[in-house]
Amino acid sequence: MSIIIKSEREIAAMRKAGRIVATVLEILKTKVRPGMKTRELDVIAAEEMTRLGAKPSFKGYRGFPASLCVSINDEIVHGIPGERVVNDGDIVSLDLGAVFDGFQGDAAITVALGNASQQAKELVATARGALGAGIDAARPGNRLGDISAAIQHYAESREYSVVREYTGHGIGRSMHESPQIPNFGHPGEGPLLRKGMTLALEPMLNIGDWHTRLGADKWVVLTGDGSLSAHFEHTIVITSGTPEVLTAL
Ligand code: MG
Numbered sequence: 001m002s003i004i005i006k007s008e009r010e011i012a013a014m015r016k017a018g019r020i021v022a023t024v025l026e027i028l029k030t031k032v033r034p035g036m037k038t039r040e041l042d043v044i045a046a047e048e049m050t051r052l053g054a055k056p057s058f059k060g061y062r063g064f065p066a067s068l069c070v071s072i073n074d075e076i077v078h079g080i081p082g083e084r085v086v087n088d089g090d091i092v093s094l095d096l097g098a099v100f101d102g103f104q105g106d107a108a109i110t111v112a113l114g115n116a117s118q119q120a121k122e123l124v125a126t127a128r129g130a131l132g133a134g135i136d137a138a139r140p141g142n143r144l145g146d147i148s149a150a151i152q153h154y155a156e157s158r159e160y161s162v163v164r165e166y167t168g169h170g171i172g173r174s175m176h177e178s179p180q181i182p183n184f185g186h187p188g189e190g191p192l193l194r195k196g197m198t199l200a201l202e203p204m205l206n207i208g209d210w211h212t213r214l215g216a217d218k219w220v221v222l223t224g225d226g227s228l229s230a231h232f233e234h235t236i237v238i239t240s241g242t243p244e245v246l247t248a249l
């Protein structure tokens with residue numbers, strides 16, 4: 001499958017969707033606090049997206065029941081919000097997708113609550129840095145493998161593992177377009193990156209090894225060894241120079 005090159009008009013639409021995702025994540029970041037139920041975060045996400053004229057991408061996607069994924073501690077991705085209460089010291093991944101004017105934005109942050117351990121905070125900082133390393137490698141003339149390798153090198157050189165069974169992805173009119181973007185790989189391999197490609201990069205880093213297991217609800221993905229995991233994601237567009245982050249404020 002080929003990678004779709006977006007027109008300036010399409011990129012402008014994706015910029016709007018991306019900005020809505022960034023705005024809602026920023027609101028969630030300021031509101032999340034110990035004692036809250038994860039369901040409350042989902043309600044805020046849905047209300048804010050409605051207020052901004054967007055629709056949640058995740059709700060109904062393959063039957064996913066919520067607007068937001070909330071994944072705590074050893075949960076990596078795809079946590080369903082519900083009655084679980086977030087606690088002081090937890091690390092909480094908030095993953096959000098919005099569709100506006102037919103185009104998608106997709107981003108995630110991980111927030112360390114209150115007195116999180118130094119170990120947890122370092123994991124979160126490194127996952128954020130790994131996303132930055134991937135974004136830096138997303139330049140025309142590079143190949144997809146350069147992004148994957150940059151993320152892997154950033155994480156593994158700091159002694160974290162990268163989750164292998166879940167990947168970043170192309171994005172546009174659909175939330176998941178070609179190509180899949182693994183968070184590990186070899187420089188110089190894979191498709192050539194070109195201006196106008198829109199990609200969602202999303203490293204997931206574990207303190208332990210990279211193996212995962214599926215939770216009882218068949219949605220939430222957890223680390224196989226119970227170690228902490230952190231996740232960051234941005235939707236970007238490849239330009240002639242430094243990529244533009246579409247899910248930034
Ligand atoms: Mg994504």
